[in-house]
Amino acid sequence: MSLRGLNPNAEVLNKTAALHMNINAAKGLQDVLKLVGGAGDIKLTKDGNTLLKEMQIQNPTAIMIARTAVAQDDISGDGTTSTVIFIGELMKQSERCIDEGMHPRVLVDGFEIAKRSTLQFLEKFKTPVVMGNEPDKEILKMVARTTLRTKLYEALADQLTDIVVNAVLCIRKPEEGIDLFMVEIMHMRHKFDVDTRLVCSIFHNIGLGPSLFS
Template sequence: MSLRVLNPNAEVLNKSAALHMNINAAKGLQDVLKTNLGPKGTIKMLVGGAGDIKLTKDGNTLLKEMNLPSPHLNLFPFEPGFKQIQNPTAIMIARTAVAQDDTSGDGTTSTVLFIGELMKQSERYIDEGMHPRVLVDGFEIAKRATLQFLEKFKTPVVMGDEPDKEILKMVARTTLRTKLYEAMADQLTDIVVNAVLCIRKPEEGIDLFMVEIMHMRHKFDVDTRLVYSSTTVDL
């Protein structure tokens, strides 16, 4: 009753219904973003209210700017942006994905899909009577095992005075192919790596503000090139 007084539009659910509603929120985000994962993912067309068109497969951009047509739950009203997400679980997932992007510069879609899959698999066991606390303990065990695996099989990159350029290219190419079509990603790989190495100072952080991106009108993406004299990428 007190909740109704604070918010007349609030929806009151019992424990089981609320749990499944939160799981459906995670599944709704997963369904929208799963088709744009990886280098073979599909590019989404976003049309704004003024008719402006944006083509992207970046999960961070999609979450911020699209009106989510979820088959499970309407998480977003008409206006875009995280502040419009209504479901609390969806808010946490969106913030987690943004934090991943802010920290690593990538992984937004993977984060949402991974969380959605965990929730989907958990729903099966919850319906069979397993307590969520048991599932959380299992997730913690799996997390520790995964971190041990990554620690064992990771490939260290020693920057030093002469960093391994091929490894840097592989990292850049993998990331770019999740955002752009293959030919453009391959072309930008060398440009990005060379631009970063050009401004890099040993034992110091890389100041990306030293790289200026200039958009050249009446040019195409294939005309992109790196100008060493001023450390500028022309677009």
């Protein structure tokens, strides 16, 4: 039975049209995420995860890409927008190759080869962070600075880098790890973001940890 037999209103596309529709869905999602952080009617935020969760996405390919990006954020806490833009760029390049006559199967095989090479490179390139009794504070600062700069403007991210690292080390216990519930964020009215300060409570041992006044 044909698709139209199941649903007379169904839109039937040939394989080429369907392929380009899926590519356009990826490119369209990429264009939307590029707007994140700018003034617009959609959302004023640099958090791609927030935007993706609030969008009403209909295209199955775009939904799959959005779920991949959200899963990235759930695991690492960042990279949502980068994931979508990266996939969109891959689709743009794929469309060029397809228009020149390359079979999609060849592109898929190429992606698999690139993935394996990337994972091999990351295994060699990655630097382990040894916490121990005396953690490497400089490495922790690099991690914090890199993460903060994806959400904040550079000057504020650099200012908060020391604050974040010191806050984490303040509540860290070598045997038990880090209890983030011991961090309290207090929003101070009539203050600027650059006025943010770290206050480490002297009552840490009875359960009162550091506070971020912002």
